[in-house]
Amino acid sequence: MKQLLIVAHTPSPNTQALCxxxxxxxxHPELEHVRCVVKTPFEAGPDDVLACDGILLGTTENLGYMSGALKDFFDRSYYGVIEEQQGLPCALYIRAGLDGTGTQRAVDSIVTGLRWRWVQSPLILRGDWQDDFVPQVEELGLYLAFSLENGIV
Structure with a gap:
């Protein structure tokens, strides 16, 4: 059984819908060998990262940066996982009111330092809320879980 950890900051109904x-x-019902754990960045910590086989991060864009909650998660987890979880498959979605590039750069620099492995480019959900953001994030969760289950990542 593989474990996928979703760490998502959800300060609004829309960001909760994305999570x-x-x-x-x-x-997804056809995934039989993946267990999914969902935690907020304030709940998640190094033990959760050490227990997972892949991680999906979700954040808002705050002043051109990741949410303070996700930064707090990284601050508390970084040194506790850096040696044991190198190569961890990861993905990211960003709910960006602007362009999301600063947020992407900030998360990418930490992920690079941790030596985690992107399974795809970050999904940036830009501008005003659109209902089609939801299926895009659902597909991202499915893709990552399917890839874990089938040994692709």
Missing amino acids: DAAWRGAT
Whole structure:
């Protein structure tokens, strides 16, 4: 059994809908060998990262940077996982009111330092809320969980 950890900052109903979509994708009924754990950045820590086989990060864009909650998660987890989880498959979605590039750069620099492995380019959900953001994040959760289950990543 593989374990996928979703760490998502959900300060609004829309960002909660994105997290719920990631979970729906990661727990698709046809996936039989992946367990999905969802935690906020404040709940998740190094033990959660050490227990997972892949991680999906979700954040808002805050002043051109990741959410303070996700930064707090990285601050508390970084040194506790850096040696044991090199190569961890990861993915990211960003709910960006602007362009999301600063947020992407910030998360990428930490992921690079951790030596985690992107399974695809970050999904940046730009501008005003669009209902089609939800299925995009659901597909991301499904893709990552399917890839874990089948040994692709």
